[in-house]
Amino acid sequence: MIYNSSMNDRPDISHSARASALAAELRSVAGKLKRRLQEQSSVGDLTSSQIAVLLRLEKEGPATASNLARAEGMRPQSMGSVIAPLEAAGLLSGTADPNDGRQTLLSLTEACRKLIQEGRAARQDWLSRSIAEKFSARDQERLASAIELLKRLVED
């Protein structure tokens, strides 16, 4: 705390009151977003977490299940059940790391990479589509900095 509270018991009442109001709104919109993503995932066949994984692998290259779990802030066991259907669908393939037998390095299959590059995946994706449709280039910039803000919030 930067504020000196020795001369005043409530130096930041409005600061925390504002925080509380913002929290309420953020909680509400986060809930809606969550439900929206979920309801859309039943339309296609990929869940939100699965799309997040695919796009991360596409952007940052092969990774292990544990790596992905850490990146997404979830447990390795949970990531396992996110990944399993993707492997079954032939979108992901795992090869054992020759240097470390414990690890299985996951990478996108050629079929999946093609799907993403053709933009088909994005067009099927409700969130990508909504952002493209509803947000101008200027708004997309604003969204980008908003996301940085949210990242700070969910960090430790």
Next chain:
Amino acid sequence: MIYNSSMNDRPDISHSARASALAAELRSVAGKLKRRLQEQSSVGDLTSSQIAVLLRLEKEGPATASNLARAEGMRPQSMGSVIAPLEAAGLLSGTADPNDGRQTLLSLTEACRKLIQEGRAARQDWLSRSIAEKFSARDQERLASAIELLKRLVED
């Protein structure tokens, strides 16, 4: 669409590519936020949805379960199970609407109102606390406009 696509098949490739990248990041951070809210709710005794309901009632006055459900973008049945524990805990009380016997108007109990006004609820709330601690007044303003952006996204 403002762009004229008659002279070019892909006038907004970068626009939608950017949208797709933003979607990936937003999805990721939304997932983390969701998990964070959930893990915190098991510490206290109120879920994220429940806090959202309490703060909404405090801000906007009494409402019916269906009203609240619409406001939060969920089904009335789901809202029912959000509300039930709150009534049981004595934070909410429902009185039958004299004009419309179907409706039960929910309002905060005095105990709950006091809790909120004392700021105890907010201090116990991880999200409020994080926002207050991590964000300067300037950042809170940025967050406020970010939330407006997200609201547009989850709207129909």
Next chain:
DNA sequence: CTAATATCAGGACAACTGATATAT
């Protein structure tokens, strides 16, 4: 032996759908 990875099994939670009772 300790640490990290992966996986299996069971459970909790928050939302959903469908059905029913009641009041308008």
Next chain:
DNA sequence: CATATATCAGTTTTCCTGATATTA
């Protein structure tokens, strides 16, 4: 009778915890 509210019951989804095998 059609509509809106509330509630009961059952299901699904996603993530969790705990336990075990394997390799470094």
